Amino acid sequence: MSGILYGIGVGPGDPELITLKAVRIMADAPVLAYPATDEGESMVRAIAGPHMPDGRVEIAVRTPIGRGPAAAEAVYAGYAAEIAGHLDAGRDVAFLCQGDPFVYGSFIYLHGRLAAAYTTRVVPGVSSLGAVAAAAGVPLVRGYEVLNVVPAPLAEAELEARLGAGDAVAVVKVGRHLAKVRRVIQHLGLTHSAVYVERATMKDERVLPLARVDAASAPYFSMIVVPGNGVRSG
Amino acid sequence: MSGILYGIGVGPGDPELITLKAVRIMADAPVLAYPATDEGESMVRAIAGPHMPDGRVEIAVRTPIGRGPAAAEAVYAGYAAEIAGHLDAGRDVAFLCQGDPFVYGSFIYLHGRLAAAYTTRVVPGVSSLGAVAAAAGVPLVRGYEVLNVVPAPLAEAELEARLGAGDAVAVVKVGRHLAKVRRVIQHLGLTHSAVYVERATMKDERVLPLARVDAASAPYFSMIVVPGNGVRSG
Structure with a gap:
């Protein structure tokens, strides 16, 4: 029997904004993986750390964060093989990601490579959209309004249209991309x-006009x- | 000292998809309010129920769910006065809502009436966006893609443009509005x-092409x- 691959959202930053379900699955999974920088530092590890039991296999997926999706795809190919090895050996693997796994989540890179071959389950998490609105103290979208979520790296003309x-x-x-977006x-x-909100719900959160x-x-x-x-709305 | 008004996201439906922070604040708040139907049934009460302590003042906010924002606004005016009474008496009030409070959340109706006069804090929750994607087993949005969230009640031509x-x-x-959207x-x-996904993460969840x-x-x-x-994405 192969292990199960879990994609787990650990929320936006405050370790208390994790779900009961994420904590339970982390407690049971023998292998815990999470994105990290090239140097091995991991914001996700910092968020989930208080809820991670000792003695688990940990895989820090060293990815070029902020250098674009193509660079990330190349890196995840190698880690998918390592994770598949654990699944083949019958060990469940929980891949932790900030926010929600299927809303710009780094789990998507693994899902595309492993979901066809292994049982895969996703535990949704608190996304940065609601966290940023909460930090700013302003309702983001209500009633019959349309919400557009737009990545800043788009070209300026397209950004304006979207x-x-x-x-x-x-x-x-x-x-x-801040100057362009502004x-x-x-x-x-x-x-x-x-x-503008940076590091929403974390200790060093900043909120500014x-x-x-x-x-x-x-x-x-x-x-x-x-x-x-x-x-x-009315 | 007035009480604090909390807007609490209880997540999409599965009681285990609530955050540790939401559970903690519910445990401490003497007054718990939540949306309910005209008949008093409450999906939010069903989600949060396993985490709600006994012996609290409960306010079932009977709203015309699905009859549009204008109808909801009228109803919330009366409940805002009742909640203000508790806050004036120094009692914290936690208003629970499904999903996230500031992403189409019913808390927005209260926030507009009470945030200027009372200390207000929002605890983000797991929104239905990630929950629906998890239920469907498909990544919703990745990389540099744009995500548009569109309410079905819009007129057909506008729906198509958005x-x-x-x-x-x-x-x-x-x-x-399903036939129109289709x-x-x-x-x-x-x-x-x-x-198509209905009641994502609940016991009677349905997922269909x-x-x-x-x-x-x-x-x-x-x-x-x-x-x-x-x-x-690549």
Whole structure:
């Protein structure tokens, strides 16, 4: 019998924003894997750490975070083989990822390689969308409003078209694209309601009006939200 | 000292998909409020019930679920006054809602009325977006793809424009709008990859290819997802 592959969302950053189900599955799985930087540091390990039992096999998946999907795909091919080895030996593997596994989650890279051959289960987690809105203290989307979630690395013209087409928008993966995103939001006349949030729900969370952010300082895990204005809500 | 108003996401349906933080705050709050139907039945109460201590004041907020935001606004005005009474008396109030409080959450109706006068904190929860993708077994959005979240009650032409503008789309609040949404998705040539999910993560969860759903049977809490095709991911 092969092991089961779990994709586990550990939430946005606060270790208390993990689900009971994620904690239970982590307690039972003999192998725990999670994304890490090239140097081996792992934000996901830091979030899940308080809930991870000792004595498990741990696999730090060293990925080029923020260097684009193509670079990540190449790295995950190797780790998929390592994880398949554990599954073949009958050991369940829980792959932990920040936020939700199927909403921009790094689990998707493994799922595409392993789901056809192994039993796979996904445990949804608290995504950064709700966490960022909670941090900003503003409702993101309500009633009959449309929410567009747009990655910042898109080209400027496309970014403008996609952002302009939503009642509420969330720009993800901001990082070094901040100056470009800010130009687009300014051009669309949305700066007054745009909020910048980095490291939502973590100890060093920062929340600022977009106009006041230093463009040089944004980490990869930062977001900008322009909440819906409630016009469609009543 | 006034009490604190909490907006608590209890997740999509499975009581195990609640966060540790939500459980802790429910354990401490003397007043627990949640949306219910006109008849007093509450899906949120059913989700959170296993984690709610005995002996708390409970307020079932009887709202016209599925009859539109304007109807809900009118109802919440009365309940906001009742909740303000508890806050004025120094009692914390936790308002529970399905999914995430600030992503189409019913907490938004209270927030608009009470956040200016009372200390307000939001605990994000697992939203139905990730839960529906997990139930369907398909990654919803990855890499540099754009995700559009679109409420089904929109007019058909607008629905088509909004759905056509995303790489991945999620249609929320489907219910009696299923036939219309299916026409639009057919017209956009997306039927082959569209998945219908009702009551995601609950005991009576149903997952079907969109083409095979009986249009007369969809409950209000049903969704349709058209996952991104991965073209922007590599």
